[in-house]
Amino acid sequence: xxxxxxxxxxxxxxxxxxxxxxxxxxxxxxxxxxxxxxxxxxxxxxxxxxxxxxxxxxxxxxxxxxxxxxxxxxxxxxxxxxxxxxxxxxxxxxxxxxxxxxxxxxxxxxxxxxxxxxxxxxxxxxxxxxxxxxxxxxxxxxxxxxxxxxxxxxxxxxxxxxxxxxxxxxxxxxxxxxxxxxxxxxxxxxxxxxxxxxxxx
Amino acid sequence: xxxxxxxxxxxxxxxxxxxxxxxxxxxxxxxxxxxxxxxxxxxxxxxxxxxxxxxxxxxxxxxxxxxxxxxxxxxxxxxxxxxxxxxxxxxxxxxxxxxxxxxxxxxxxxxxxxxxxxxxxxxxxxxxxxxxxxxxxxxxxxxxxxxxxxxxxxxxxxxxxxxxxxxxxxxxxxxxxxxxxxxxxxxxxxxxxxxxxxxxx
Amino acid sequence: xxxxxxxxxxxxxxxxxxxxxxxxxxxxxxxxxxxxxxxxxxxxxxxxxxxxxxxxxxxxxxxxxxxxxxxxxxxxxxxxxxxxxxxxxxxxxxxxxxxxxxxxxxxxxxxxxxxxxxxxxxxxxxxxxxxxxxxxxxxxxxxxxxxxxxxxxxxxxxxxxxxxxxxxxxxxxxxxxxxxxxxxxxxxxxxxxxxxxxxxx
Amino acid sequence: xxxxxxxxxxxxxxxxxxxxxxxxxxxxxxxxxxxxxxxxxxxxxxxxxxxxxxxxxxxxxxxxxxxxxxxxxxxxxxxxxxxxxxxxxxxxxxxxxxxxxxxxxxxxxxxxxxxxxxxxxxxxxxxxxxxxxxxxxxxxxxxxxxxxxxxxxxxxxxxxxxxxxxxxxxxxxxxxxxxxxxxxxxxxxxxxxxxxxxxxx
DNA sequence: AATGAATGAGTATTCATTCAT
DNA sequence: AATGAATGAATACTCATTCAT
Numbered sequence: 085x086x087x088x089x090x091x092x093x094x095x096x097x098x099x100x101x102x103x104x105x106x107x108x109x110x111x112x113x114x115x116x117x118x119x120x121x122x123x124x125x126x127x128x129x130x131x132x133x134x135x136x137x138x139x140x141x142x143x144x145x146x147x148x149x150x151x152x153x154x155x156x157x158x159x160x161x162x163x164x165x166x167x168x169x170x171x172x173x174x175x176x177x178x179x180x181x182x183x184x185x186x187x188x189x190x191x192x193x194x195x196x197x198x199x200x201x202x203x204x205x206x207x208x209x210x211x212x213x214x215x216x217x218x219x220x221x222x223x224x225x226x227x228x229x230x231x232x233x234x235x236x237x238x239x240x241x242x243x244x245x246x247x248x249x250x251x252x253x254x255x256x257x258x259x260x261x262x263x264x265x266x267x268x269x270x271x272x273x274x275x276x277x278x279x280x281x282x283x284x285x
Numbered sequence: 286x287x288x289x290x291x292x293x294x295x296x297x298x299x300x301x302x303x304x305x306x307x308x309x310x311x312x313x314x315x316x317x318x319x320x321x322x323x324x325x326x327x328x329x330x331x332x333x334x335x336x337x338x339x340x341x342x343x344x345x346x347x348x349x350x351x352x353x354x355x356x357x358x359x360x361x362x363x364x365x366x367x368x369x370x371x372x373x374x375x376x377x378x379x380x381x382x383x384x385x386x387x388x389x390x391x392x393x394x395x396x397x398x399x400x401x402x403x404x405x406x407x408x409x410x411x412x413x414x415x416x417x418x419x420x421x422x423x424x425x426x427x428x429x430x431x432x433x434x435x436x437x438x439x440x441x442x443x444x445x446x447x448x449x450x451x452x453x454x455x456x457x458x459x460x461x462x463x464x465x466x467x468x469x470x471x472x473x474x475x476x477x478x479x480x481x482x483x484x485x486x
Numbered sequence: 487x488x489x490x491x492x493x494x495x496x497x498x499x500x501x502x503x504x505x506x507x508x509x510x511x512x513x514x515x516x517x518x519x520x521x522x523x524x525x526x527x528x529x530x531x532x533x534x535x536x537x538x539x540x541x542x543x544x545x546x547x548x549x550x551x552x553x554x555x556x557x558x559x560x561x562x563x564x565x566x567x568x569x570x571x572x573x574x575x576x577x578x579x580x581x582x583x584x585x586x587x588x589x590x591x592x593x594x595x596x597x598x599x600x601x602x603x604x605x606x607x608x609x610x611x612x613x614x615x616x617x618x619x620x621x622x623x624x625x626x627x628x629x630x631x632x633x634x635x636x637x638x639x640x641x642x643x644x645x646x647x648x649x650x651x652x653x654x655x656x657x658x659x660x661x662x663x664x665x666x667x668x669x670x671x672x673x674x675x676x677x678x679x680x681x682x683x684x685x686x687x
Numbered sequence: 688x689x690x691x692x693x694x695x696x697x698x699x700x701x702x703x704x705x706x707x708x709x710x711x712x713x714x715x716x717x718x719x720x721x722x723x724x725x726x727x728x729x730x731x732x733x734x735x736x737x738x739x740x741x742x743x744x745x746x747x748x749x750x751x752x753x754x755x756x757x758x759x760x761x762x763x764x765x766x767x768x769x770x771x772x773x774x775x776x777x778x779x780x781x782x783x784x785x786x787x788x789x790x791x792x793x794x795x796x797x798x799x800x801x802x803x804x805x806x807x808x809x810x811x812x813x814x815x816x817x818x819x820x821x822x823x824x825x826x827x828x829x830x831x832x833x834x835x836x837x838x839x840x841x842x843x844x845x846x847x848x849x850x851x852x853x854x855x856x857x858x859x860x861x862x863x864x865x866x867x868x869x870x871x872x873x874x875x876x877x878x879x880x881x882x883x884x885x886x887x888x
Numbered sequence: 889a890a891t892g893a894a895t896g897a898g899t900a901t902t903c904a905t906t907c908a909t
Numbered sequence: 910a911a912t913g914a915a916t917g918a919a920t921a922c923t924c925a926t927t928c929a930t
Contacts, residue, residue, distance in 0.1 A: 117319040133897095229483070243470070244478060250452045250456065273440045281482030282437055284435060638887055656853025675850070724900060745900070
């Protein structure tokens with residue numbers, strides 16, 4: 085029995101995906117508010133009617149972009165943590181994971197970090213919870229490292245973890261896949277800097 | 286020459302300032318695109334007519350907010366650099382200056398970092414130049430420190446400086462003046478971390 | 487010829503009826519314009535495709551609701567008129583019939599009286615003719631009563647009949663089957679009032 | 688001192704009034720839902736921007752139309768009730784007032800009676816209260832007439848008053864100022880019918 | 889007989905900007 | 910220096926209808 089071949093442009097899933105991808109591209113470039121639904125459907129070669137058949141609102145796109153990214157990221161981070169118990173190795177892994185996300189999911193990260201505020205209370209609850217969980221993992225590594233005597237205990241663990249997160253997250257502002265720096269080099273440099281310090285001797 | 290006796294609510298400068306301040310507050314909260322001129326003038330207890338008497342466009346507000354901040358910041362940074370020649374001290378100063386900016390100019394920083402993209406080509410040129418100059422100062426400190434043998438030469442200086450900038454800039458996302466952490470504590474912890482490293486021993 | 491054995495949810499007639507019933511309910515509540523085809527098919531647990539298989543347009547529903555009601559009503563009215571020749575009894579019968587319609591076909595009446603205007607020229611012609619015939623029957627009773635000397639001849643017969651029609655039709659605005667008043671009581675009171683008058687003595 | 692002569696099309700009040708009048712005309716013809724804001728501003732020779740400068744929503748127009756009418760009507764009804772204590776005269780006055788309203792405020796009445804449901808909960812509360820007050824006045828006349836022995840006590844006063852209201856209100860469906868029947872004739876015929884009855888002798 | 893996807897025109901509303909006063 | 914009225918284009922979203930399957 086031959087597979088039925090639809091005459092429609094895409095399957096449902098493909099249409100949704102096309103819209104989400106166009107939206108992500110435009111949200112990254114112009115921001116959520118400055119991106120019109122019209123521009124999204126134009127980019128995806130569809131119509132507004134089609135858009136609202138698949139999504140209940142523009143905000144749903146934002147939620148979907150967050151979802152796409154954060155679940156993947158949470159998984160990566162968790163697998164790092166379960167691969168070793170050494171705080172230094174864990175930190176190295178988290179930094180590498182974060183920089184790789186910037187490399188591979190640049191626009192996701194840009195939208196994730198820059199357009200958070202446009203998720204409504206309801207839409208945001210789940211995303212916020214996951215994001216907090218991710219931040220907590222950085223914090224947990226530092227905290228456990230301090231308890232184990234491997235990380236300096238005289239530094240506030242919250243500040244340390246937020247510093248590392250900022251350093252990594254900010255990379256989406258300047259990282260270019262076409263540039264000379266590989267994600268690995270960046271992650272390594274960051275790891276050395278925060279672990280061993282800049283100073284010689 | 287006698288001063289002119291104005292019958293108006295405010296002086297020109299005061300009106301401008303009121304509008305810029307309202308705009309900054311709202312841009313921080315809702316973003317540039319999602320903030321209407323109406324909401325700005327409402328907040329400043331004025332009308333749209335008054336707004337367009339003082340500004341040619343909404344974008345001009347954004348430029349003004351950038352200006353207000355970046356000139357002050359450039360001055361601070363320059364004074365840090367001229368106060369010492371020790372790379373460690375310079376880095377400490379830059380970090381402290383950055384965190385203090387987050388503390389004292391929180392909304393400026395938020396707008397500066399989050400709403401850059403809405404400055405048009407023309408409006409942005411000057412701002413961009415100053416921002417680059419500021420980033421170059423971080424880079425310069427690292428570079429000179431490496432040449433002087435005080436900073437590890439095996440790490441890419443660009444990556445180091447961008448890491449420090451990200452770490453500090455990101456603080457506007459989580460720093461709260463009401464919180465337990467003082468700007469000084471944060472700056473000290475950041476400095477120790479990147480200079481001496483997290484690891485014990 | 488054997489009956490075709492349908493595999494479908496409903497018979498054609500049942501599906502049509504389900505849609506008409508849902509539409510009537512919603513037209514009564516929200517009016518024709520403010521009721522979307524989507525809300526109708528949702529209420530009937532069907533899809534828009536099914537709707538347009540059975541009806542050519544939303545307007546056709548309105549016509550069908552009118553038809554359902556007016557044919558039944560015309561028959562009732564005609565049977566009243568042929569049951570007696572006494573003008574008083576005829577008037578009593580017409581009023582009772584009208585109030586019973588409000589009792590039993592409340593939503594039909596509501597749609598019939600309130601959403602007439604949305605029937606297009608073509609759709610409306612037939613309905614209009616039947617409605618006029620019904621109004622003419624009220625008028626005819628009054629007119630014949632006047633000729634027979636049983637109804638005051640000093641009153642305009644058009645005004646009398648329209649007054650009675652209005653009094654009865656309006657009842658759909660306030661009549662509640664759950665209330666204390668029975669349709670019979672209402673019809674009786676209306677009949678006495680217009681036939682004998684409110685005044686004592 | 689010469690009056691200042693504005694170059695604007697209308698004064699504020701006149702613009703508002705022009706919009707309300709256009710809206711009333713169109714609401715009467717097509718109903719609230721089927722009337723677009725565009726069609727209203729076209730009719731008033733203005734733009735949508737101007738409309739939303741003067742009104743917060745389309746619903747506000749509806750509220751305004753109701754207000755315009757019901758306050759006037761309440762005043763008329765109250766002055767009738769205070770002009771005489773005779774129940775027959777009061778009833779005659781109420782009927783005449785109602786029919787005159789249909790004559791002079793035909794479109795107001797049409798909108799008032801036909802488009803009630805589109806007033807939101809908040810917008811409707813005040814209107815509903817006034818409408819109830821008006822209905823209560825009809826009821827009060829009947830009730831007092833019964834207590835005074837001037838109106839038959841065997842008829843439910845609620846039914847009587849609602850019958851009279853329906854009879855009068857319905858007139859907006861058929862009354863035409865160009866027709867042969869004057870408002871006075873209609874009111875007189877209604878009054879005689881419900882007061883003395885249709886029957887001869 | 890019914891579905892699900894899509895269309896295109898339309899809806900109410902908002903907005904940056906203009907301008908006569 | 911500031912106001913109030915107005916514009917016109919844009920915005921998010923809805924809707925009746927179509928059609929391949």
